[in-house]
Amino acid sequence: MSRSAYNPANRLRRYVQTLPAVLVIALLMGLPMVMMGFVSIVERAPDGGVHWGEFTLRAYSNFLFEESLMGGVELNTDYVTIYIRSFVLSGLTVVGTLLIAFPAALFIALQPQERRNFYIFLISIPFWVNLLVRNYAWILLLRTNGLIDQALIGSGIISEPLDLLYTDIAVAIGLIYSFLPLMVMPLYAALEKFDFSLVEAAFDLGANRIKTLFYVIIPGVRPGIVAGSILVFIPGLGAYVTPALLGGSKSMMIGNLIENQFGAARDWPFGAALSFVLLIVVALAASARILFGGKEKHL
């Protein structure tokens, strides 16, 4: 290996090996993003489709402004509201998954090696279950007179159905379920490397459990927390199937809004612009990892 590494022919061979994958992604992922940006600045055709070559920033100004009834221009908060809702929902999902995943990841990291691998395998399984199957299973459980209602009424705990489906609780249950493995994995990876003699030391020095958690464990695994949060937050922003199936579709998510532009609204440039804004937000979120998660090296 080392002997041939200096060989220019070998370098060429290595480039030839790596480039196809890179080019496929550049061609079928990068270029589409560029095209999407382009479509977001051309004129819409009234029945869907676009007029190539007629440039306008209408889609972006529509995002923030609208014509008022009097013909003037006023601030339109509708779309921003929908974006904020998706952000809040995604943020709450991060908090929810973190609260549920942290104790479990800690427990698993403290188990003997063989058992740890098995636990982690078990946690990763639901991640591979199809999105629709997951949500459908929750519909079976949560619907009025569904399985949770039946179980609770049967055991005499409640007398009336809970009506859980089509509520915010149902959406939270579904989203947290979908993204839990994405939070557990990085947390576990960080906790596994964590030196638990520090915890023993803290206890020996008289720190209580809360203090140990906040002053010893959490600072020590911060990169894992940041990584998990971003892994959950980004797909959470685009989530709309779960809110639609479990939430009763009363409020739009970014995903519904974008899809609607290719459906009833027939406004493709606006759909492209909305996607482009989301893309930029995601890029910012990803760079947040570099800002807040960069301490890994000191551990």
Place this chain on the structure above:
Amino acid sequence: MSSARKIILGLFAALAAFGPALAEEEKKINLYFWPAYIPEELLQRFTKETGIAITLDLYDTNEALLAKLQAGATGYDVVIPSDYIVPTMVKAGLLQKIDAKAMPNGKNIADGFTAPSFDPERAYTAPYTWGTTGLVYDTAKTGGELPDSWSVFFEPGPLSGKIASLDDEVEVFNAAAYYLGIDKCTETPADAQKILDLLLKQKPDLKLYSSSATVDRVIAGEVAVHHIWNGAAHKVIAAVPTARYIYAREGVTQWADNLAIPTTAAHPDNARLFINWMMDPKNIAEVTNYAGYMNSIKGSEPYLKPELSRDASVNMPAEFADRMRPSKECSPTARELRNKVWTKLKK
């Protein structure tokens, strides 16, 4: 570098060669349909009688169909656009001429369906089924009969929280427009505002918006009243004898779905054969029996299940004829207002 490019080019050449091989003219047609709109047994019988194999793909709104065809989905042979979207599709050059009336079974088209406003010559479409969009409710859950008015839906009083609405921009907007006596294609922002106010006021009373699983939802007792298409209402009534369908006195959308052949069809001749075959009363009757929507073909009555003609939700009593409001395509201005209302409703 150059060999990398060769690999890429080779890859694309392979993909390109793969494409036409799949789409080669053969004894098959690709249907692009609404869900639960044609029984699988009927498709099998068509294949048996004609030797033409069928594949079935599904879409859920007229706008989705429009977008797919505009997006360059070539190869769908038969699609099933509703009335209002037909002129738009014709104008966009998405449908090809079929001259349905000149087909052998074209003579079977029922009176009143030979010259619809959306396709006066039946040049591009053949009739499939028609229906209404109303309300279904279970008297066992509402504590008795309800008035035949949209007030049940928009001002439910004690039924608050037990009502479901279709999750469909056009249907929801239209229902509110009928109730308020406003033109559903209004271009006046003040009118749109009134509709939005009504819908916002109604929103807390709704349990959910959903166009799917409507039948199941009422039968399972999740809601007492459901904004619904009448074929689904028929399935509810068949399962729950205490259920009723409302033709609201303020007006009810009457719509008609049609068979058509996209310009980019891969098997247009087979598609014509299929459309003609579907205008045979015996065949289209099976669709009505399965989906619960009345067809527009003469002579299908003897083949219909008797409970269909007994059910007022399918077999509309003549007294309600003047409540029918044909659905129509609104102007871009009106559509934009409508979409704004929808976004503000759900923001």
Place this chain on the structure above:
Amino acid sequence: MSNRFQSLPWRLRGLRSATILLFAYLYLPIAVLFVYSFNGGAMATIWEGFSVRWYGEVLSSANFRAAATNSLVIALAAAGIATVLATMAALGFRGRKLGGAGLMMPFLSFPLVIPEIVTAVATLIFFISIGVPLGLVGLIAAHTVFCIPFAFLTVKARLDSMDETIERAASDLYATPLKGFYYVTLPLLWPAVMSGFLLAFIVSLDDFIISLFLAGPSSTTLPIYMFGMIRLGVTPAVNAISVVILVLSLAVVGVAALINRFNRI
């Protein structure tokens, strides 16, 4: 390291119960779905005795079989192409740092961090503007893209931990690079390639949003078919379809996990 801290889980009370609750939360829906798919009754959530009739009904539907075939064809093709490309790339990045690797490597994970809806919209627009017809070919191309990171990360992880001594020994014994690769590197790498392929396979099999946007004539996949079925309601047939999809995915994960295990031994 753990034995020394065996007492810790007990000093940090509540961890065990939290973990048990987490597993209950994760597995309750799967278990329920599985059990109720064998319900003989006509209502999805009211148990009326054991039966496999809904499986019979689902599996005998021509539309279901067409969807299953499409899903398998797309997943095989996309995961296959992606694995070949990803393995080549991982091998290329191995060893001395390649100029531009710092840019190219994160690029290969790019599809992982884009919300699916954005990818779907962008790819749709791209296909429209260059005239790619919607359908199987486009779906395979789009799936290949988001399959690449899964295969790449799996293969690269294995390569990073692989001992180069044996390969060097082969080379010292005058094996040509090609022979060395074929007889030494590839057998060592094979389990990772297979599990990378399998992960990519499930990711493709499960994809819904991108497939929905890019589907064309006779390219309905299993998730799209299931979406259509959910529209009709919560029925025992949908329970059965869900379990078929579920078992398909889990079987593939299981095999991937087994291969990884042997790999480690």
